Amino acid sequence: MVFDVTEATFQQQVIERSREVPVVVDFWAEWCGPCRQLGPALEKAAQERDGKVDLAKLDVDTNQRLSAQYQVQGIPAVKAFRDGKVAEEFTGAIPPRQVEDFFNRLVPSEADLAAADALRSGDEAGLRAAVEANPRNVEAATALARILIARGDYDDALQVLEPIPQDFAAAGLAARAWLAHAGVDLDVAFAAWDSGDHATALEKLQEAFAAASGDETRDQIRKVMVAIFTELGTDSDLAREHRRRLATALY
Numbered sequence: 009m010v011f012d013v014t015e016a017t018f019q020q021q022v023i024e025r026s027r028e029v030p031v032v033v034d035f036w037a038e039w040c041g042p043c044r045q046l047g048p049a050l051e052k053a054a055q056e057r058d059g060k061v062d063l064a065k066l067d068v069d070t071n072q073r074l075s076a077q078y079q080v081q082g083i084p085a086v087k088a089f090r091d092g093k094v095a096e097e098f099t100g101a102i103p104p105r106q107v108e109d110f111f112n113r114l115v116p117s118e119a120d121l122a123a124a125d126a127l128r129s130g131d132e133a134g135l136r137a138a139v140e141a142n143p144r145n146v147e148a149a150t151a152l153a154r155i156l157i158a159r160g161d162y163d164d165a166l167q168v169l170e171p172i173p174q175d176f177a178a179a180g181l182a183a184r185a186w187l188a189h190a191g192v193d194l195d196v197a198f199a200a201w202d203s204g205d206h207a208t209a210l211e212k213l214q215e216a217f218a219a220a221s222g223d224e225t226r227d228q229i230r231k232v233m234v235a236i237f238t239e240l241g242t243d244s245d246l247a248r249e250h251r252r253r254l255a256t257a258l259y
Contacts, residue, residue, distance in 0.1 A: 010051050013064040015071050022064050026089035030114040031062045035078070035085040037069050042101035043084040049104040050086065053111040060115040088114055105144050123148045130155075143171040146178060153181045162189040180235020183228040192216070192225060197232075206236055210250045217257055230254065 013021050013033070022031045034050055036043035047065075054063035068075040068083055078087060078094070088096040088110070096113055098106075112120055119141040126134025127147055132155050138148035149168050156165035162185040169182040187194055197212035210233060217229045233254055240247040 009059060010054055010063045010065070013066050015074050018064075018066070018071075018074055021062075022089055023092045025062060026093075027091055029059070029061055030095070031064055031089045032111070032114070033064045033066055033087050033089065035066050035068050035075060035080045035083055035087070037067060037083055040083050046084045046086075046101040046107070049107040052104075053107050053117070056117045056119070057111065057115050058118070061111060086110070090114070108142075120145075127151055139168055146172055146175050150175075150177050150181055153178070153185070157181065157185050157188065160188075162186075176238040177235050180232045180238075183231035183235070186228050187225070187232070190225070192220075192228075194229075194232075201232075201236060206240055207246055210236060210246065214250065214253055214257070217254070230258075 011021065022033055025031050032050065032054065034043075034047065036047065050063055054061055066074060068080060078085075082099050084101060085099045086097060087094045096110060098110060102110075108117070108120070111117070116124070119138065122134060123138030123142070123145055125131075126138050130151070132152065135148050135152040135155070138145055139152055143149070149172055153165040153168050156162070156168065165185040166182055169178045169185075172178040173182070184194075184198060188198075194212065194216055197209045197216065200206070200208035200212065213229055213233050213236075217226055217233070220226045220229060233250065237244075237247040237251060
């Protein structure tokens, strides 16, 4: 449910209502460009949850007392109420994926619940449905891509990963599909990666990087290594060692 709220209706429509379902309040103004940018993503996220969360839109120019009460210093400001109190909040126009994450902390969408089930079961059909519903669902897309790569459907895997190039894990899997499709022999490295033997995987990738002649091949190998570094985490001594070796090889 999406509706406008004022100081006169705030107590009933937000505070009291939040004891039944979470209520997200969008503090906005007509003159605010970022507010107009953020609004559609908020409305879409609320509508997708089919009555399990409400979205109240409050004009700060005509409801200044409430803006001051909730310490709104910049807009758009978004505050989620649960049981009469602010439970989550953010300020500024964030990307749609982050809006979804914000709403998911309150009430997961049906698509995200289905995606979570598919991830737990590893069901390909479920993962495909999750990716079709949200092509930027990184977990579902990478899980589906791994299935596709394992059976040699490299073009399909690249298509699934294309919408999320900014994610290191996705970029690494896309690079793996590219390398396999190009016939670069990294079977030992990839098998080690799949089995969790990161040390062997990285060592074999280092060897392949040093031996590769083409810049594109070297860059794709680098992306695979970065994906493994990300998987290992910033505190990993193994990742730090191989980052250093890769940097030396690059320069």
